Amino acid sequence: MTIPTDDVVVPDRVRLLARGADLECVWRNDYGGLTFRATGQGDPFFIKWGPRNLEFTLSDEAERMQWASQWITVPTVLESGGDETHEWMVTAALDGLSAVDPRWVAEPAVAVRAVGEALRAMHDALPVADCPWDWSVSSRIENAERRGIVVPDHLRTAPEIDLLVVSHGDACCPNTLVGDDGRWLAHVDLALLGVADRWADIAVAAMSTEWNYGPGWEDALIEAYGVEPDRERLAYYRELWNAA
Ligand SMILES: Nc1ncnc2c1ncn2[C@@H]1O[C@H](COP(=O)(O)OP(=O)(O)O)[C@@H](O)[C@H]1O
Numbered sequence: 001m002t003i004p005t006d007d008v009v010v011p012d013r014v015r016l017l018a019r020g021a022d023l024e025c026v027w028r029n030d031y032g033g034l035t036f037r038a039t040g041q042g043d044p045f046f047i048k049w050g051p052r053n054l055e056f057t058l059s060d061e062a063e064r065m066q067w068a069s070q071w072i073t074v075p076t077v078l079e080s081g082g083d084e085t086h087e088w089m090v091t092a093a094l095d096g097l098s099a100v101d102p103r104w105v106a107e108p109a110v111a112v113r114a115v116g117e118a119l120r121a122m123h124d125a126l127p128v129a130d131c132p133w134d135w136s137v138s139s140r141i142e143n144a145e146r147r148g149i150v151v152p153d154h155l156r157t158a159p160e161i162d163l164l165v166v167s168h169g170d171a172c173c174p175n176t177l178v179g180d181d182g183r184w185l186a187h188v189d190l191a192l193l194g195v196a197d198r199w200a201d202i203a204v205a206a207m208s209t210e211w212n213y214g215p216g217w218e219d220a221l222i223e224a225y226g227v228e229p230d231r232e233r234l235a236y237y238r239e240l241w242n243a244a
């Protein structure tokens with residue numbers, strides 16, 4: 001997953017959805033999915049487009065975004081759809097940069113704090129009792145097995161739940177948008193949002209600091225979230241993420 005540096009060929013569907021707007025590709029994911037910023041035709045918007053996959057769908061994501069928007073800032077979904085091979089979702093642009101934009105990679109202390117505080121705010125705001133989706137260990141293992149992944153036996157026994165929250169599901173740093181003031185602004189990429197132990201998200205957010213800012217930021221993220229590191233749960237959920 002990365003900010004593309006080469007020229008990206010704009011898919012025909014994206015061109016149609018852009019309705020004449022200028023397109024800049026801002027993100028390429030591991031599934032071959034692309035996200036474009038569209039400008040110059042009214043308010044700016046984003047087009048997320050990608051091949052169908054067995055892990056999640058963009059219609060799942062659109063539904064979750066609409067639900068979460070009752071309590072937290074997430075992009076407003078303008079349109080979503082799919083054909084036999086691909087899916088897409090169009091959202092109104094929020095006025096923030098990904099926490100891994102070069103601007104914030106140059107200021108890791110600010111970015112890491114923003115991501116940790118954003119995650120905590122999300123966990124505090126979303127109501128577990130109203131959440132229709134599950135991101136429990138067993139559901140994740142089932143999902144992985146559907147995709148043909150062999151999950152090691154020792155991961156089948158999760159640590160006791162510390163605190164159930166509505167988890168982001170992909171709490172890595174690129175999915176927090178940061179405002180000009182260096183504070184978190186919004187969450188994106190909610191296709192896997194669901195109820196789980198909070199350490200499922202904290203572990204991924206902490207681990208991803210190393211991919212995006214280099215070593216040494218994990219504990220700063222956990223401190224910004226506002227808990228003492230729980231080494232056992234961190235290790236378990238990191239391993240589950242890498243396996244599943
Ligand atoms: N509505 C939006 N407003 C601002 N930035 C957005 C918006 N939607 C997506 N982005 C940017 O595009 C990037 C990719 O979108 P994301 O949903 O995370 O795709 P992926 O699932 O491929 O990671 C995000 O990290 C964010 O920087």
Ligand SMILES: [Mg+2]
Nearest residue numbers: 174175188189
């Ligand atoms: Mg993302």
